[in-house]
Amino acid sequence: MMFKTFLLLLPVALAARPFSADGSEDSSLKAKFDSWASEHSKQYMDSNALGASEEYSIRFGIFSDNMKFIERLVSMGANQTWTMSSTGPFMDLTNEEFKTGFLGFKKTENSNELKQAGFKYANTQAADSVDWRTKGAVTDVKNQAQCGSCWSFSTTGSIEGANFLATGKLVSLSEQQLVSCDTKADQGCQGGLMDNAFQYVITNGGITTESNYPYKSGGGNSGTCDTSKASDHAVTISGFEDVPQNDESALRQAISGQPVSVAVDATTWQFYGGGVFNGVFGYCGTSLDHGVLAVGYDQTASTPFYVVKNSWGGSWGEKGYIRLPTDKGKEGMCGIANTASYPTK
Structure with a gap:
């Protein structure tokens, strides 16, 4: 039953999430994403109409969902003997992309x-x-x-x-x-x-x-x-x-x-x-x-x-x-x- 819950929680591929005109995206989460991207030498190109990279927007959206996904699983006790990390190299990938x-x-x-x-x-x-x-x-x-x-x-x-x-x-x-x-x-x-x-x-x-x-x-x-x-x-x-x-x-x-x-x-x-x-x-x-x-x-x-x-x-x-x-x-x-x-x- 608990594993079925995990399957339901698996993040899925997202549509692009361009930044809102008023900059209302969570600045703290964006800072974490920018730091993570720098650490893993990630570069997202191809600017969209708002000046941000479309690929950046997509990956930031997936990163955000993965952060929430990890927090939810940890709060549910999904990882009893191991650490679930939000700093690893696959944070900007959906599980399907990873596989x-x-x-x-x-x-x-x-x-x-x-x-x-x-x-x-x-x-x-x-x-x-x-x-x-x-x-x-x-x-x-x-x-x-x-x-x-x-x-x-x-x-x-x-x-x-x-x-x-x-x-x-x-x-x-x-x-x-x-x-x-x-x-x-x-x-x-x-x-x-x-x-x-x-x-x-x-x-x-x-x-x-x-x-x-x-x-x-x-x-x-x-x-x-x-x-x-x-x-x-x-x-x-x-x-x-x-x-x-x-x-x-x-x-x-x-x-x-x-x-x-x-x-x-x-x-x-x-x-x-x-x-x-x-x-x-x-x-x-x-x-x-x-x-x-x-x-x-x-x-x-x-x-x-x-x-x-x-x-x-x-x-x-x-x-x-x-x-x-x-x-x-x-x-x-x-x-x-x-x-x-x-x-x-």
């Missing part, structure tokens, strides 16, 4: 054909806690921007971790190569699947570095493959394995061994600001739409949690990370245990 522009996990028809036999961590005794960031296996948080390329960031993150464990070197790898060149099975800014991307890297003979083939698709254009850069095989993998489905014990066994690519339902993550995310009114869906990287967990905490690296930049969440509670239903919180995999090297 359309910043997610992108997509299973394909050949998904089942990709599954490989074996789970090398089957006999691993999972540690009570692990954090691969402290061990040097995780690169800085990156930003996919307005492109449904999350799957490529999840893929590079897990390959970066596997390569570190095999060589002792942390090498930042190219998401752009995957977005532009892995086109037979994946769809660039329109979505993809981490297992497909692992297979592409194997077939291609490797993947190049971030510095050699930097990310340019933040505006939503997948781009054309630069074959000369894609042929620079800086890092290779030998295969990949899927974690047993809907088994959080197995997921922690895998994370004990290396960072793991996972798919989640991130529809309700738009205003996450910190804490252990237990959903809105305790609910997070399991319709997988976003690829991320599980880099650790802590079973000894008062509220045990996974540590998940996202690809929405450092201004979102806990400096680009989110914590999800462990052992929450068959598929895990937000479906984290449903579709997890890792490369082998």
Whole structure:
């Protein structure tokens, strides 16, 4: 019942709201919006007849509604173990715009054909806690921007971790190569699947570095493959394995061994600001739409949690990370245990 209330409260796309001639818009709220826009380097152009940017008016209207939306949910106790933030990067977006522009996990028809036999961590005794960031296996948080390329960031993150464990070197790898060149099975800014991307890297003979083939698709254009850069095989993998489905014990066994690519339902993550995310009114869906990287967990905490690296930049969440509670239903919180995999090297 409470989640139905949340759905009814979700902000929707608004028509433009130009400023009134007498300047009666809430000046305090406008000041907050201007400060937020400056912090996130937002620029709204195309002036309307009143001298204000039409896009500015639209975004200010959405920002205002989102502020009210957050205040209402907080007053109702929708976020028991986490902070709902009004300063994150998606305050000027409707929830539909957020879902359309910043997610992108997509299973394909050949998904089942990709599954490989074996789970090398089957006999691993999972540690009570692990954090691969402290061990040097995780690169800085990156930003996919307005492109449904999350799957490529999840893929590079897990390959970066596997390569570190095999060589002792942390090498930042190219998401752009995957977005532009892995086109037979994946769809660039329109979505993809981490297992497909692992297979592409194997077939291609490797993947190049971030510095050699930097990310340019933040505006939503997948781009054309630069074959000369894609042929620079800086890092290779030998295969990949899927974690047993809907088994959080197995997921922690895998994370004990290396960072793991996972798919989640991130529809309700738009205003996450910190804490252990237990959903809105305790609910997070399991319709997988976003690829991320599980880099650790802590079973000894008062509220045990996974540590998940996202690809929405450092201004979102806990400096680009989110914590999800462990052992929450068959598929895990937000479906984290449903579709997890890792490369082998």
